[in-house]
Amino acid sequence: MARIMAIDYGKKRCGIAVTDTLQISANGLDTVLTENIFKFLKEYLTNEDVETLVIGEPKRMNDEPSAVEEQIKVFIRGVEKRFPKINVEREDERFTSKMAMQSMVQGGVKKKKRREKELVDKVSATLILQSYLGHTL
Known part of the structure:
Protein backbone atom coordinates (compact mmCIF):
# COMPACT_ATOMS: atom_id res chain seq x y z
CA MET A 1 0.00 0.00 0.00
CA ASP A 20 3.10 4.00 7.54
CA THR A 21 2.68 1.78 4.45
CA LEU A 22 -0.53 0.30 5.89
CA GLN A 23 -1.98 3.82 6.34
CA ILE A 24 -2.71 3.18 10.01
CA SER A 25 -0.58 5.72 11.86
CA ALA A 26 0.49 9.30 11.18
CA ASN A 27 4.08 10.22 11.94
CA GLY A 28 5.85 13.56 11.82
CA LEU A 29 8.49 13.42 9.10
CA ASP A 30 10.21 16.77 8.69
CA THR A 31 9.93 20.53 8.44
CA VAL A 32 11.12 22.11 5.21
CA LEU A 33 11.57 25.73 4.20
CA THR A 34 8.68 26.59 1.88
CA GLU A 35 11.12 27.70 -0.82
CA ASN A 36 12.51 24.12 -0.84
CA ILE A 37 9.22 22.19 -0.70
CA PHE A 38 9.16 21.03 -4.32
CA LYS A 39 12.76 19.84 -4.14
CA PHE A 40 11.92 17.90 -0.97
CA LEU A 41 8.80 16.38 -2.54
CA LYS A 42 10.66 15.33 -5.68
CA GLU A 43 13.34 13.55 -3.63
CA TYR A 44 10.86 11.92 -1.25
CA LEU A 45 8.44 10.82 -3.96
CA THR A 46 11.28 9.29 -5.96
CA ASN A 47 12.04 6.96 -3.05
CA GLU A 48 8.61 6.39 -1.49
CA ASP A 49 5.22 5.47 -2.91
CA VAL A 50 2.69 8.15 -1.92
CA GLU A 51 -0.86 7.99 -3.26
CA THR A 52 -2.44 11.01 -1.57
CA LEU A 53 -1.18 14.39 -0.46
CA VAL A 54 -3.34 16.01 2.23
CA ILE A 55 -2.86 19.76 2.47
CA GLY A 56 -4.11 21.70 5.45
CA GLU A 57 -6.95 24.11 4.81
CA PRO A 58 -6.63 27.08 7.17
CA LYS A 59 -9.91 28.82 7.88
CA ARG A 60 -10.97 31.64 10.12
CA MET A 61 -13.61 31.12 12.79
CA ASN A 62 -16.30 32.40 10.39
CA ASP A 63 -15.30 29.71 7.83
CA GLU A 64 -13.64 32.21 5.50
CA PRO A 65 -10.24 31.23 4.08
CA SER A 66 -7.18 32.57 5.87
CA ALA A 67 -4.72 34.96 4.25
CA VAL A 68 -2.31 32.17 3.22
CA GLU A 69 -5.00 30.32 1.20
CA GLU A 70 -4.08 32.00 -2.09
CA GLN A 71 -0.47 30.82 -1.70
CA ILE A 72 -1.73 27.32 -0.90
CA LYS A 73 -3.80 27.29 -4.10
CA VAL A 74 -0.69 28.22 -6.11
CA PHE A 75 1.20 25.44 -4.30
CA ILE A 76 -1.55 22.90 -5.10
CA ARG A 77 -1.46 23.83 -8.80
CA GLY A 78 2.31 23.27 -8.71
CA VAL A 79 1.85 19.87 -7.06
CA GLU A 80 -0.79 18.82 -9.60
CA LYS A 81 1.45 19.89 -12.47
CA ARG A 82 4.64 18.23 -11.16
CA PHE A 83 3.06 15.10 -9.66
CA PRO A 84 -0.13 14.40 -11.66
CA LYS A 85 -0.53 10.83 -10.37
CA ILE A 86 -0.87 11.94 -6.73
CA ASN A 87 -4.34 12.64 -5.40
CA VAL A 88 -4.59 15.99 -3.56
CA GLU A 89 -7.03 16.35 -0.67
CA ARG A 90 -7.71 19.19 1.77
CA GLU A 91 -8.24 18.92 5.53
CA ASP A 92 -9.43 21.62 7.91
CA GLU A 93 -6.47 22.67 10.02
CA ARG A 94 -8.11 25.08 12.43
CA PHE A 95 -6.54 24.88 15.88
CA THR A 96 -3.81 22.43 14.84
CA SER A 97 -1.01 24.71 16.03
CA LYS A 98 -2.73 25.13 19.39
CA MET A 99 -3.41 21.39 19.63
CA ALA A 100 0.20 20.67 18.67
CA MET A 101 1.42 22.84 21.52
CA GLN A 102 -0.97 21.16 23.97
CA SER A 103 0.11 17.68 22.89
CA MET A 104 3.77 18.61 23.34
CA VAL A 105 3.05 19.95 26.84
CA GLN A 106 1.15 16.77 27.71
CA GLY A 107 3.93 14.68 26.19
CA GLY A 108 6.49 16.30 28.47
CA VAL A 109 8.38 18.22 25.78
CA LYS A 110 10.58 20.81 27.47
CA LYS A 111 9.61 24.49 27.13
CA LYS A 112 12.77 25.33 25.18
CA LYS A 113 12.02 22.60 22.62
CA ARG A 114 8.35 23.71 22.33
CA ARG A 115 9.54 27.16 21.18
CA GLU A 116 10.99 25.59 18.04
CA LYS A 117 8.52 26.50 15.30
CA GLU A 118 9.77 23.61 13.17
CA LEU A 119 8.58 21.09 15.75
CA VAL A 120 5.17 22.78 16.02
CA ASP A 121 4.80 22.66 12.21
CA LYS A 122 5.71 18.96 12.08
CA VAL A 123 3.28 18.09 14.88
CA SER A 124 0.58 20.19 13.19
CA ALA A 125 1.07 18.21 9.96
CA THR A 126 0.72 15.01 11.98
CA LEU A 127 -2.55 16.26 13.48
CA ILE A 128 -3.85 17.17 10.01
CA LEU A 129 -3.01 13.66 8.81
CA GLN A 130 -4.59 12.01 11.86
CA SER A 131 -7.75 14.02 11.27
CA TYR A 132 -7.82 12.98 7.62
CA LEU A 133 -7.31 9.33 8.52
CA GLY A 134 -10.19 9.59 10.99
CA HIS A 135 -12.49 10.63 8.14
CA THR A 136 -11.38 7.88 5.76
CA LEU A 137 -11.62 4.88 8.11
Whole structure:
Protein backbone atom coordinates (compact mmCIF):
# COMPACT_ATOMS: atom_id res chain seq x y z
CA MET A 1 0.00 0.00 0.00
CA ALA A 2 1.18 3.53 -0.69
CA ARG A 3 1.65 6.15 2.00
CA ILE A 4 -0.43 9.26 2.58
CA MET A 5 1.47 12.51 3.20
CA ALA A 6 0.19 15.65 4.89
CA ILE A 7 1.59 19.15 4.60
CA ASP A 8 0.99 22.02 6.97
CA TYR A 9 1.82 24.76 4.45
CA GLY A 10 3.18 28.02 5.76
CA LYS A 11 4.75 31.14 4.29
CA LYS A 12 8.15 30.26 5.78
CA ARG A 13 8.02 26.54 6.56
CA CYS A 14 6.02 23.45 5.77
CA GLY A 15 5.49 20.72 8.33
CA ILE A 16 5.34 17.25 6.82
CA ALA A 17 3.86 14.01 8.13
CA VAL A 18 3.35 10.59 6.54
CA THR A 19 1.52 7.39 7.26
CA ASP A 20 3.10 4.00 7.54
CA THR A 21 2.68 1.78 4.45
CA LEU A 22 -0.53 0.30 5.89
CA GLN A 23 -1.98 3.82 6.34
CA ILE A 24 -2.71 3.18 10.01
CA SER A 25 -0.58 5.72 11.86
CA ALA A 26 0.49 9.30 11.18
CA ASN A 27 4.08 10.22 11.94
CA GLY A 28 5.85 13.56 11.82
CA LEU A 29 8.49 13.42 9.10
CA ASP A 30 10.21 16.77 8.69
CA THR A 31 9.93 20.53 8.44
CA VAL A 32 11.12 22.11 5.21
CA LEU A 33 11.57 25.73 4.20
CA THR A 34 8.68 26.59 1.88
CA GLU A 35 11.12 27.70 -0.82
CA ASN A 36 12.51 24.12 -0.84
CA ILE A 37 9.22 22.19 -0.70
CA PHE A 38 9.16 21.03 -4.32
CA LYS A 39 12.76 19.84 -4.14
CA PHE A 40 11.92 17.90 -0.97
CA LEU A 41 8.80 16.38 -2.54
CA LYS A 42 10.66 15.33 -5.68
CA GLU A 43 13.34 13.55 -3.63
CA TYR A 44 10.86 11.92 -1.25
CA LEU A 45 8.44 10.82 -3.96
CA THR A 46 11.28 9.29 -5.96
CA ASN A 47 12.04 6.96 -3.05
CA GLU A 48 8.61 6.39 -1.49
CA ASP A 49 5.22 5.47 -2.91
CA VAL A 50 2.69 8.15 -1.92
CA GLU A 51 -0.86 7.99 -3.26
CA THR A 52 -2.44 11.01 -1.57
CA LEU A 53 -1.18 14.39 -0.46
CA VAL A 54 -3.34 16.01 2.23
CA ILE A 55 -2.86 19.76 2.47
CA GLY A 56 -4.11 21.70 5.45
CA GLU A 57 -6.95 24.11 4.81
CA PRO A 58 -6.63 27.08 7.17
CA LYS A 59 -9.91 28.82 7.88
CA ARG A 60 -10.97 31.64 10.12
CA MET A 61 -13.61 31.12 12.79
CA ASN A 62 -16.30 32.40 10.39
CA ASP A 63 -15.30 29.71 7.83
CA GLU A 64 -13.64 32.21 5.50
CA PRO A 65 -10.24 31.23 4.08
CA SER A 66 -7.18 32.57 5.87
CA ALA A 67 -4.72 34.96 4.25
CA VAL A 68 -2.31 32.17 3.22
CA GLU A 69 -5.00 30.32 1.20
CA GLU A 70 -4.08 32.00 -2.09
CA GLN A 71 -0.47 30.82 -1.70
CA ILE A 72 -1.73 27.32 -0.90
CA LYS A 73 -3.80 27.29 -4.10
CA VAL A 74 -0.69 28.22 -6.11
CA PHE A 75 1.20 25.44 -4.30
CA ILE A 76 -1.55 22.90 -5.10
CA ARG A 77 -1.46 23.83 -8.80
CA GLY A 78 2.31 23.27 -8.71
CA VAL A 79 1.85 19.87 -7.06
CA GLU A 80 -0.79 18.82 -9.60
CA LYS A 81 1.45 19.89 -12.47
CA ARG A 82 4.64 18.23 -11.16
CA PHE A 83 3.06 15.10 -9.66
CA PRO A 84 -0.13 14.40 -11.66
CA LYS A 85 -0.53 10.83 -10.37
CA ILE A 86 -0.87 11.94 -6.73
CA ASN A 87 -4.34 12.64 -5.40
CA VAL A 88 -4.59 15.99 -3.56
CA GLU A 89 -7.03 16.35 -0.67
CA ARG A 90 -7.71 19.19 1.77
CA GLU A 91 -8.24 18.92 5.53
CA ASP A 92 -9.43 21.62 7.91
CA GLU A 93 -6.47 22.67 10.02
CA ARG A 94 -8.11 25.08 12.43
CA PHE A 95 -6.54 24.88 15.88
CA THR A 96 -3.81 22.43 14.84
CA SER A 97 -1.01 24.71 16.03
CA LYS A 98 -2.73 25.13 19.39
CA MET A 99 -3.41 21.39 19.63
CA ALA A 100 0.20 20.67 18.67
CA MET A 101 1.42 22.84 21.52
CA GLN A 102 -0.97 21.16 23.97
CA SER A 103 0.11 17.68 22.89
CA MET A 104 3.77 18.61 23.34
CA VAL A 105 3.05 19.95 26.84
CA GLN A 106 1.15 16.77 27.71
CA GLY A 107 3.93 14.68 26.19
CA GLY A 108 6.49 16.30 28.47
CA VAL A 109 8.38 18.22 25.78
CA LYS A 110 10.58 20.81 27.47
CA LYS A 111 9.61 24.49 27.13
CA LYS A 112 12.77 25.33 25.18
CA LYS A 113 12.02 22.60 22.62
CA ARG A 114 8.35 23.71 22.33
CA ARG A 115 9.54 27.16 21.18
CA GLU A 116 10.99 25.59 18.04
CA LYS A 117 8.52 26.50 15.30
CA GLU A 118 9.77 23.61 13.17
CA LEU A 119 8.58 21.09 15.75
CA VAL A 120 5.17 22.78 16.02
CA ASP A 121 4.80 22.66 12.21
CA LYS A 122 5.71 18.96 12.08
CA VAL A 123 3.28 18.09 14.88
CA SER A 124 0.58 20.19 13.19
CA ALA A 125 1.07 18.21 9.96
CA THR A 126 0.72 15.01 11.98
CA LEU A 127 -2.55 16.26 13.48
CA ILE A 128 -3.85 17.17 10.01
CA LEU A 129 -3.01 13.66 8.81
CA GLN A 130 -4.59 12.01 11.86
CA SER A 131 -7.75 14.02 11.27
CA TYR A 132 -7.82 12.98 7.62
CA LEU A 133 -7.31 9.33 8.52
CA GLY A 134 -10.19 9.59 10.99
CA HIS A 135 -12.49 10.63 8.14
CA THR A 136 -11.38 7.88 5.76
CA LEU A 137 -11.62 4.88 8.11
